[in-house]
């Protein structure tokens with residue numbers, strides 16, 4: 001008969017001697033592909049089916065909002081791209097859906113409208129002007145590396161686009177979500193505001209991409225986009241350092257923050273800057 005203390009000692013010894021947790025075959029494959037010496041070695045690590053990516057039915061790499069979805073084939077979702085230097089996203093924009101302003105930190109993009117009218121806009125680095133275009137079905141455009149750009153479906157029915165990238169891990173930096181994810185007082189200062197209330201009020205409305213697009217399109221197509229009714233799960237996580245001020249229940253329930261109401265309700269905002277779970 002073992003004493004409980006001795007039994008505990010055995011258990012601890014057994015646990016510390018046991019091998020690492022069950023390996024993740026998908027992660028192991030990524031490591032093998034990344035470390036393969038040659039492309040021939042990579043091909044031998046993959047099955048034929050691994051060279052196919054189903055954009056229509058993909059579960060991984062999907063960015064979804066009230067205005068549609070974008071499906072990304074990149075090194076993570078489509079490991080056959082490792083070592084190939086290219087990636088692709090297919091966008092399924094609902095009526096008036098907008099792929100909201102964003103940049104790709106590591107790739108230039110060439111976008112093709114498959115079957116409808118899109119508007120697109122691009123702003124590059126300091127000194128470059130705004131480039132504005134309407135793309136009809138069968139037309140394409142280029143978004144230079146690092147530029148802020150968007151595409152919006154101007155049709156009252158869904159439109160599909162295809163975007164190719166000249167790097168296998170292009171990355172996406174969603175402009176509104178990431179900018180408003182900086183410390184609220186820094187955002188306020190950069191916007192020329194004296195307080196953080198308007199920053200916080202706007203931040204909690206930022207809709208998930210793909211979002212509902214321009215008011216003019218929605219009106220023309222008989223659609224409505226009520227303030228605060230789109231999902232907002234893509235906002236920047238809060239840590240000590242970029243935390244939002246605490247807000248009362250009644251203020252957080254309000255879905256219609258505007259700069260006009262912000263000052264009237266600023267008294268509801270606590271000066272304390274402890275991390276808030278309300279946002």
Ligand SMILES: *[C@@H]1O[C@H](CO)[C@@H](O)[C@H](O)[C@H]1NC(C)=O
Pocket residue numbers: 126127128
């Ligand atoms: C950024 O752009 C503005 C306007 O083009 C220019 O005046 C400013 O000097 C630029 N800032 C930097 C750091 O290049």
Ligand SMILES: *[C@@H]1O[C@H](CO)[C@@H](O)[C@H](O)[C@H]1NC(C)=O
Pocket residue numbers: 119132133134
């Ligand atoms: C420029 O943008 C506006 C607003 O999106 C659009 O209505 C207009 O058609 C665009 N101009 C061109 C030349 O595409």
Ligand SMILES: *[C@@H]1O[C@H](CO)[C@@H](O)[C@H](O)[C@H]1NC(C)=O
Pocket residue numbers: 115116155157158159160
């Ligand atoms: C474009 O293609 C999509 C997917 O097949 C379809 O749902 C949509 O209705 C098409 N849009 C137009 C404007 O033809």
